[in-house]
Amino acid sequence: MSNSLPYIMKGMDVKELEPRSIEESELPTLIAFLNDSLRGAYNWSIDQEYPQVFNKTSLPYLRVIEKEGKILSHAAWRPIIIKTEMGIFKVAVIGSVVTDSNYRKQGLSRKIMESILVEARACGCEFSILWSDKTDFYQQFGFSLSGSEKTAIIDKKLMTTPSQLKILDTNQVSAESIHRLYQKHTVSSVRNALEVEKYLNIPNSKVYTAWQGNELKAYMVEGKGADFDSYIHEWAGDIPALKILVNHILQEQQRKIHWMIPAHSVNLLETLKSEQIFVHEGYLGLIKILNFHSIAAKITRFAKGHLRFTDFYMEERDEKYYLGFGPRALEFHQLEDLTMLVFGPQYPSEIPAIDTNMAKQLDLIFPIKMWIWGWDSI
Ligand SMILES: CC(C)(COP(=O)(O)OP(=O)(O)OC[C@H]1O[C@@H](n2cnc3c(N)ncnc32)[C@H](O)[C@@H]1OP(=O)(O)O)[C@@H](O)C(=O)NCCC(=O)NCCS
Structure with missing residues (x-):
C-alpha cells in the first residue's frame, strides 16, 4: 500500500492532483474537514462515531486529495473479515465520501473511489460495500443495490x-x-x-x-x-x-x-x-464484486461439499460469467447483474424462464447468507 506524498506544485490545476493516504499529523485537519462537511449539526466529532476508522493505526485507509495543506476531497475504507457458512470473506467497507463544495464536479471523488477500489482489490478484498442514497453516483463505479x-x-x-x-x-x-x-x-x-x-x-x-x-x-x-x-x-x-x-x-x-x-x-x-x-x-447496501474468482471458489466448494451438487460450477469465460450444472447454465454479461443473484435480493427462481429444477437447486445456494452488522458500517 502506497503511503508516499506526491510532490505537489503550487498553483497546480485541481484536476492534476492525485489521491494519497494521510500522515498522522494531518488527522486533526481531516477530522475538522469531515466534521464541517458532514457533521455540522452535531455536538460530537466524527471520529467518536467511527473509532475503528479515524485513528492513527488506520491512516493507510484514509484517502484524500489535498492542495497546499487544504483537504479538497476524502473517502475512508476499511477491510473487515466476515465469517459465513461458506467460509470467510474479506470485505472493503467504504464511507465518509465527500468533496469540498467549492471543488465538486471536477473528478476528485472519482479518483479517490477508483484508488480505493484498486487498493482494496490488492489487499485481497473480495467485494466492497457502502451505504448511500446517491445510487447513480456509485453505479458508475460498478456498485449495485444488493443484498437483503x-x-x-x-x-x-x-x-x-x-x-x-x-x-x-x-x-x-x-x-x-x-x-x-x-x-x-x-x-x-x-x-x-x-x-x-x-x-x-x-x-x-x-x-x-x-x-x-x-x-x-x-x-x-x-x-x-x-x-x-x-x-x-x-x-x-x-x-x-x-x-x-x-x-x-x-x-x-x-x-x-x-x-x-x-x-x-x-x-x-x-x-x-x-x-x-x-x-x-x-437492500443491504451498494455492493461491488472485486474478486469474482475467489467468491466463485467459495460458493462452488459449498455447493459441491455441503449440498452435494457435484456438477455445480461458477466461472468466467471470455468476459462472461456462467453458473449452473453441466450443460444447464445461466449466463451473465456483467458482474453487476450477478451481484443481485449472489447477494440477493433476487432469487434464482425469480429469473424469467429459468428451468424449474435448476431454479430449485440454485435457490439452495443463492442468495448467499451475508450480513454486515451496524457497528461495521462506515
Ligand atoms: C457526491 C460527491 C462526493 C461527489 O464528489 P465530486 O468530487 O463532485 O465527484 P466527481 O467530480 O468525481 O464526480 C464523478 C462523476 O460523478 C458524477 N456525479 C457527481 N455527483 C453525482 C451525484 N450526486 N449523482 C450522480 N452522479 C454524480 C459526476 O458528474 C462525474 O461524472 P463524470 O465523470 O461522468 O462527469 C459530492 O457531491 C459530495 O461531497 N456530496 C456531499 C456528501 C455526499 O453526499 N457524499 C456521498 C454520500 S456517501
Missing part, C-alpha cells in the same frame, strides 16, 4: 412469557459478554472485546441488555452517532429474551422501533410474522 435487509417495524408489544430477566439501560456493560453473544451469530465480523468496548461508547447510541444472574441473554443497540436513530442495528441473544428487550425499548422510547434483521434469521422473522409485525424488505 429486513426491518421489522415494532409498533406494539410482542408476546412474551414471564421471565426473571434483569434489564439494564446502560452502555457501561461488559464488552466481553456482548462479544461472546455476538459470536454466536451465523454471519458476523471478526472483532475483539476491545473494539466492542469502543463501539459501546459511540455517541447518540443506547445499549440495552437482558441478564439472568451474571449471564447475558440478549442485547440490542439503538442509534449510532448521526445514523440509525430509532433503528436496532446490533443485537444478539435468544428469541424470547430479544422479544422482552424490544418490548422494553418500545416502552422506554415511546416511538416505533425499527429492528434490522438478516434474511437468514428465519425463525425470528417467522415469529414476528405470526404476530402480524410488518417487515420492510430493503
